[in-house]
Amino acid sequence: EKLKKSFPWFGMDIGGTLVKLVYFEPKDITAEEEQEEVENLRSIRHYLTSNTAYGTTGIRDVHLEMKDLTLCGRTGNLHFIRFPTHDLPVFMQMGRNKHFSSLHTTLCATGGGAYKFESDFRTMADLELHKLDELDCLVRGVLYIDSVLTSGPSECYYFENPSDLDHCAQKPYTLENHYPLLLVNIGSGVSILAVYSENNYKRVTGTSLGGGTFLGLCCLLTGCSTFEEALEMASQGESTHVDKLVRDIYGGDYERFGLPGWTVASSLFCDGFHMMFKEKRESVSKEDLARATLVTITNNIGSITRMCALNENIERVVFVGNFLRVNILSMKLLAYAMDYWSKGQLKALFLRHEGYFGAVGALLGLLHPS
């Protein structure tokens, strides 16, 4: 299938919760080109680049914009836009209204939604999606973004002194000799990949306890309705009010197996003193519950990741995905867990463009089909 590479250049990742869209805005348009540019293309470019919010839920992450990028011989800015998958019909309607289909460009899409909404795109907006595998795109996107030399901040970073949650510092990291690395993608659910080279990776495992679980549980337990609200509450809560620590069970450390007293023995724990009894239940705040949920989900991911790293014999773990967006608490917890439980052997790495790599990979799928 021949891909049509005329503008506009998009890469789309339709996930379980969010749609991630990357848009390449050409800055090297010649006068001639501008003159010939069709109206709706100009309108699309104008709409996307002169707004930072779209409708009620679309957002352009301006701080992630990559300026003066060269792609496929053109120079321009790469924009990063997201909106809830729930609002995809609105997006499709917009595509129809702007006669996107008349632009004769291929729309490369990845993520489950590329499959699920394929026929909707066709019927509602007369658009044919070129479907790409989400993990292929993820790996491709990560390797590409990391390789781009920018004057901006380093894409990759880690936390120094992760054991000190309050004072650990963010430090840049060069992911030079990439391989092998363990790539943990925390979206609605989690996929864990072992990446050996650009074209050689495998999906090691996954877990269904991901970002969607955190948000879903938080909404149920606290009445919040957005990710940002949930995180806000969590930042103010105290999870030890809710979790049963080893200390609570042992009255101290479980030394024999190296489990310090503060280790969570049973998350969201209930025993006679806790959740089973109404009085205790009522004395725990929403913030505590949000916190405990965050800590539980994060630590579970950390634990599973560590097992994988151990078994695959990989020391570098890269965490991506929108669960970590504006979620420094989880990042620090993951950094801490990797460091502590592996006695310093494993290093947790993070990437600034978090959840956008699938979309970037989809864009590359359009421009440099392999």
Add this chain to the structure above:
Amino acid sequence: MDKAKSLVDKKGASGPFHVNNVQSPRGLNGLVVVAANGSCSTSNALGLSTGPGSSSSSSSSSTFEMHHLHRGEEKDCNGSPAKRSRLRRRTESVKRNRPPFPWFGMDIGGTLVKLVYFEPVDITAEEEQEEVENLKSIRRYLTSNVAYGKTGVRDVHLELRNLTMCGRTGNLHFIRFPTQAMPRFIQMGRDKNFSSLHTTLCATGGGAYKFENDFRTMADLELLKLDELDCLIRGLLFIDRVGFNGHPECYYFQNPSDPQSCVKKPCNLDNHFPMLLVNIGSGVSILAVYSENNYKRVTGTSLGGGTFLGLCCLLTGCETFEEALEMASKGDSTNVDKLVKDIYGGDYERFGLQGSAVASSFGHMMCKEKRDSIRKEDLARATLITITNNIGSIARMCAVNEKIERVVFVGNFLRINTVSTKLLAYAMDFWSKGQLRALFLEHEGYFGAVGALTELLKTSEDL
């Protein structure tokens, strides 16, 4: 510690104590300290580790505890004929290395206390005559009731009948009560003057450490603390060896992937080792067991039975494990969880993920319309499924990495919980394409307590 010293200083058999150097059946050298009241115990004062996993650092059993001696009291050797025959009996008992009754093993977990009690049925007329009142009262109380107070339960269906332990024949009883009721239990021990019985109280689980002081101050009882994982393995192997009243202790599910033909089948843990032992209590421990004395804790997870119950209570307002399971049995978790097909519109074939697999647990709950349309039962079900599948997933990873094909699931999370049991059986089978087999044991959460009991009796040749 002063007591230990004074013991060793005593010479010969003329004093109330004497010290033997014995070779126990297990080939362990140690000091056997015999007190005139007939109780005896093995000293690991020489620092020898006796339990499994002995290659690791400090073992709790290497601490010698003069648990059976009352502070400063010494038994009088002289006295009434009744007293003398009591002494004689105890001495005979000592010759057979038997501790005095009552025989208990206790496992104080994060949520439940598990108690095993050996009820002797071969008591002679003479023995009965000499039996002290509180011992008789304890025996009667435990064996003539199946419920104790508001929350204590004796699992009669698990009773092991006519068991021979340490040369005595009797029934082994299995009792549980919430850890929250521990103060009441200790109080009862005080009321029944338990400490005067000079028997060792072997206890394991975190609570053995946490409540140690309370036992001492409230009931003048000294616990012999044992490691919970040592006891778990010892207890498991013991029960498997003696069997369940002639029936196998162990079972599995045939055709776990087919709800129509999925059937429970007995099995033997014959060639036990190696096995992956997954203990699902409040939290979860996963052990790779290579032999009776060689095991390692592979990992654990904090998302265990306590999480299930806690979350359920929060989400549905239920108050007990039984209520939570009841609700879960009637719910539909697919209204709560986001499945692969909800994201892909079908299977995610490339990586073998069926449409019916859960992609994001509770993933639908971020959406208000969905929240408003689900029932409590659906939430309970989703909680059960989520916790169970997470454990299954982690267990499977461990089994693959440790290259072990047999995964044994124990712990009270599985008590009356066929949903989880079958789900674990299915998960092991399905995700491993039939390579792994999930095994279960009838006495579920009691192995730690049984192991504690066997530790009490360990100097006996009958074991």
